Amino acid sequence: MANRKRSLLPDVYKQKRRCLIPVNKDVSGELVNEHDWDVPTDTKASLLFLKISFPQEKFEDRIPPILMKHQLYSIIHNRTIVDKHVNDLRESGDVKLFRLGADADESCIVFTEDYQRHCLQVMADLKIDQAIIDKFIETIVKKCKDISLDKETLINTYLFTDKEITELIKSSVLTVRDVGSWWLAIPNAGIFMKSFVKGRKFILTMLRKCKYKQVLQKELEQRKWPKLARLGIMYHVNDIIGADLVVRVQTTSGVLLRLKD
């Protein structure tokens, strides 16, 4: 216990001599590696890693890989750095953030190329006018950095007409927020939400049934997973750790997950 406390203290008296080549001051590169598999420490690398583990075949390619921002909190331990990097990626246009549900904090991340491809596919299926599709992709998908839009911005900055806005709502890339403002949304997100809610509920009930409401992470990963929750167990494990629904405790037999009351 005393050793762990000493490692939390910043190196005030410069006692530790580094055997490795000193890394530059970026904090995310110096974190303690707790997992025994190769964990990417940069935010973008972790996003790519999560994207690859997203089971797209199970959804028959009807949705793009949707990742939750709080899953990154379980991989990278410094939340402020994660927030800052995600913001930088959003500003540079690599990823897009969407608001899911009523909670002010639950936001999900989709890579811009995936979102673009997905919107093209959906809008083409719905036989929307090609001009509108192109205009939407050029302006909102590529340039807009916000998660919500209001009427003045759409009409004045992006030069959409009322009829075009109606078409966009019809293809569910815009969902109603309140009078005159809309959330930017992912079409067919309902498929994702259904699996997500089911999976989260399943993993939490499984934890609740355990003795002392705790289970080793390795044991949790071995358990049987229902067919309906198609996102896969690792997705949900990262999700509940990052959303602070469980506490992660280091034990001598590995990482233990305990349900927070």
Add this chain to the structure above:
Amino acid sequence: MLSFLAGRESGSTNPFLLRRAEITRRIFSLDLSKHRDVERIDSLGGINSLNIDTIENRYLLSGGSNGGIVIHDLENFQGETKFTCRQICHIPNSDNNAHRKSIETVQWYPLDTGLFTTSGTDKQLKIWDTNTLVPADTYSFDGIVYSHHMSPIATKHSLIATGCDKSTIKLVDLRAGSSTQMLKGHKAAVLCVQWSTRDEFILASGSSDNGVLLWDIRTAKGCLMSLDQHNGEAASAANKIKTAHNGRVNGLSFTADGLHLVTFGTDSRLRLWNTTTGKNALVNYGNIENDGRKSIKFSLSSGACPDVIFVPDDSNLTMLDLHGGNQIKTLRGHYNQVNCCVFHHDRQELYSGGNDRNVLVWLPQTDHAYDDFLKTDSKTKDKHSFTKRIAATTDTWSDDDD
């Protein structure tokens, strides 16, 4: 550390470096003290507010949930390891002048310990004379006083800012004896007020309408700015109100240099703000349980690098890195909810009070004072152990024959 000391002696390292490094090391090793405690006064009820005087850092003032007030002396003149901080004076709630209901905030007069102020749910602010323990003055308000604060650096004014239930902040002038100046701007009860530690005319207030306002009391027109958690983005067309939190703001604290402000809200979040620009510094401290209907008093360390926030989290205290946002430690020790904590700046100690009627002392565990004390104690005990054993086994009532 020895290299730092040698460097300071020879002049090659800045003396502030040693001071800062040692303060940081002591703060990071804070833990519940096994040999020091504060005398427990049961008649106080749960402890709602603690304050240490800024002049000598010696006297601990505590206000309880049934209206009682106690002052403890924290100084350990004997130098013994096992030490209990004794109470010097006690104003029970049966006293004619005491508050009728719970006390929400207590504060020493910033310039000397002859005066202290208390306010509570009986809608009154009392100014006490410490030597006679009689209120020198009492001010009545329309609603419950959730919080009051007097500026620690003010020389040009002696105003006490009081945050009341009625959404106005009243400024009580100690020199004139009046309570007429009001600051209007909030739409619901004001839960916490704090003066800036950098500028004697800047005041911050947090309220139930989810907003935090910064005021300059010299201007007549209103608040300086309202803090916006989104920094101007994500504003809906219909809803242009700026909110600092997604829930009631019930804790406020300026950092020691006055450049940053930390706010605590019932949406379980802490936020760090830059006081000059009013921007959210977007530091993610994680989830900290907060369902308080009244103000929570948390405190910040000073002189360390990185600075630490001590925030009550249900029945524990959480230590968080001020600028990084990660959790350093959880201090466990209270049996019930923790209401307030105060940091002793000279000795890097933390005093916390809660609903379990205890004031707990958290000391830096960098020295082995307690282990040495146990060793010396057991040595004196050994001499008596032989006789004690015989005394314990003899029975004085049975016959030797049977």
